[in-house]
């Protein structure tokens with residue numbers, strides 16, 4: 001086809017548009033600076049900022065699966081919190097079982113115990129995700145109302161089963177030796193474990209980005225979020241893709257559960273549903289279906305919670321709600337609304 | 343008559359409470375271009391989507407190469423050798439042109455020779471290879487959508503109004519591309535409102551109205567018979583303009 | 584007369600009518616039929632929860648909106664009345680203005696949340712209400728200077744509603760005719776009236792449009808209904824009803840705290856009651872609340888017996904422990920959403936035909 005009419009015309013997005021796309025990313029440093037001004041004490045600010053990032057990244061780990069699952073199949077899993085709790089309980093069981101390793105002063109044994117705990121709990125919650133998707137979610141695809149109800153029912157049952165298996169009481173586990181204590185930078189004391197959490201969180205975010213941007217399965221997920229029918233028309237079984245994403249999301253929730261448990265050193269059957277409140281806020285702030293939005297939302301919520309917990313302890317959760325309200329007034333669909341063809 | 347590649351017999355489709363297709367009988371012979379005409383809302387898109395399994399036929403059968411595909415899920419239908427270019431083009435705007443093409447090659451890596459052929463057929467694919475598909479113009483998106491459908495050899499391609507909203511020059515380019523495609527081993531079922539384009543590329547033609555096929559025959563016959571055109575197309579023009 | 588009272592929305596099933604009649608008569612005569620403090624407490628709780636669950640059904644069953652903030656509205660009503668009684672003394676006037684304030688605040692909250700989040704998606708509303716309600720519960724338990732925190736508020740109610748107030752010197756059918764009895768009938772009749780009002784709402788043109796919006800929002804919008812307006816109005820109405828139920832609870836219990844009004848457990852109980860009773864039927868609220876609360880109060884004893892009986896089988900005995908009854912309810916809940924979304928009421932109605 002001879003073609004002179006079509007010239008390369010790669011339009012640069014208008015400046016204003018580019019700024020507004022980049023704006024959400026700038027919110028995190030802006031919030032950090034505001035926090036610095038409000039707190040005034042650099043050492044306290046540094047401690048709180050690291051704590052906030054750690055908390056935010058843990059929430060991100062738990063929320064990312066939820067948001068992708070929504071983007072892909074329009075399914076919101078109100079039972080997602082169950083994976084967090086189960087992950088924590090399985091992980092703690094392993095840590096208790098490996099009590100000798102965690103109490104030892106060898107860094108290697110400590111980390112091996114944590115690694116094993118994470119691995120086993122991710123496998124367990126991934127499999128649980130498989131069962132959950134097949135039994136609870138699959139029969140109600142496309143029916144939001146039933147979906148909310150049924151997944152909520154799944155959450156109730158899962159929490160009760162935790163009581164059946166692990167008893168009604170909360171469980172305490174001390175962090176392994178080498179993850180206890182703090183590093184002192186200047187006057188700021190930063191808990192070692194929080195640095196580890198930040199490290200895991202950042203590594204996971206980068207890995208997730210890589211998968212989504214550069215692998216075929218990642219491309220499929222992104223394409224599926226935008227137009228699932230077309231992905232099917234190209235010959236891909238989107239249900240299977242969805243099942244995989246659901247399992248990965250569940251396993252990540254399990255990982256988040258172990259990490260959160262180690263952070264608090266105490267776990268309960270309903271910890272998952274408590275954290276879910278934050279997870280929902282984060283997912284809403286980010287824009288349902290958006291991984292980047294979820295990441296930024298999680299950091300914002302983590303930082304804000306820690307700053308307000310220091311400045312005015314009683315309004316921590318209310319402040320995150322306020323943040324959500326402000327962001328939704330600015331962008332009714334969240335920071336990065338996901339384009340849906342349909 | 344040539345042997346049929348695709349046969350719809352008595353196909354009914356419901357969308358929610360609405361009964362859209364009311365017994366469609368359609369035969370697409372192997373090879374060449376079959377055109378499906380009809381006024382807006384006649385059910386052309388619904389027919390293509392039903393073939394593709396995106397909507398389930400509630401009654402009737404769809405045979406493809408003798409195999410019953412009525413109840414197959416969409417991915418299986420695609421794997422049987424049917425590609426789909428939807429009315430809205432179904433471009434993944436969040437992905438680049440290259441990524442769109444990579445995904446379209448569902449059965450393996452991109453075939454370089456075929457890709458080269460497509461890039462000659464549709465030069466913008468080459469020009470914008472690394473750009474985000476969301477920034478393409480309407481005509482370029484349409485080319486990308488057709489390009490995706492032919493990146494792997496397919497037996498049948500369903501194309502829904504590829505000239506909708508396009509400038510005459512691009513319509514010409516598109517019909518040239520379809521003519522070239524015809525020379526390969528591919529059968530095309532084309533939904534088209536633009537009669538001059540339809541008659542230029544079409545071999546056989548079916549006309550739909552109100553969820554039924556109201557006429558089926560050779561394109562040459564319809565193109566040469568002004569009265570029949572008046573009768574069938576008048577129908578389509580009055581609602582169209 | 585009965586038909587008008589029920590707004591023409593009859594139970595439409597003989598068995599259902601009989602069961603409903605039995606429940607209503609039992610509740611009306613509860614003080615005489617089932618003497619004893621525990622049974623009267625149970626009966627009052629059932630009345631209040633019928634209103635609460637019916638008001639949730641208005642939203643879930645008739646408007647197709649899932650909210651997790653229903654206990655928040657319930658709590659606002661209860662705390663409104665409780666705070667008024669604590670602040671301006673145990674008078675009926677306090678009850679009046681406290682209830683009024685509770686209702687207004689609940690309506691304002693519902694309006695704000697509705698306008699804010701119903702625009703986008705039903706799912707969005709569910710998530711937002713879950714977050715807001717959790718934050719509200721935490722805020723209430725932390726504002727101890729006002730709300731008494733976790734301990735809640737104890738207060739006095741008008742003397743006319745307490746056992747100390749004697750109407751008749753003698754017992755009637757072995758029952759003391761005192762303020763407590765009056766209090767029960769206040770709860771009973773208020774609940775009855777509120778229920779009838781809700782029945783009226785869902786059978787009004789508004790209620791019918793609401794169902795049309797629920798079934799096909801897109802189409803309703805195309806016909807020219809302001810979908811967002813209908814949904815928000817339903818949210819507000821349901822919040823007002825929940826707040827009124829909260830006031831009744833505050834008056835009846837003479838105590839208001841987070842555990843009895845705001846907790847997520849209660850929210851889950853409401854969900855279970857409405858789904859098991861039957862969504863979108865109103866009468867389901869009566870059956871759901873009655874069965875659930877009776878089971879909660881009495882069935883757990885039975886499970887205790889079962890757990891003792893199976894104590895030699897370690898795992899099974901865990902499963903039937905009284906504390907585990909929520910496990911079985913959860914399973915029942917999931918099964919009913921799949922297989923009988925119209926709950927017990929729907930089943931009974933099908934049996935007829």
Ligand SMILES: Nc1ncnc2c1ncn2[C@@H]1O[C@H](COP(=O)(O)OP(=O)(O)OP(=O)(O)O)[C@@H](O)[C@H]1O
Nearest residue numbers: 357358360362380381382383384385386387388389
């Ligand atoms: N999702 C839907 N829900 C309800 N009705 C629909 C839906 N999609 C299409 N219809 C109806 O089905 C009928 C056939 O639509 P269809 O899109 O198949 O027509 P068409 O022949 O492709 O028209 P056009 O030339 O305008 O593309 C129309 O009356 C349309 O209103």
Ligand SMILES: [Mg+2]
Nearest residue numbers: 386387388429
């Ligand atoms: Mg069409």
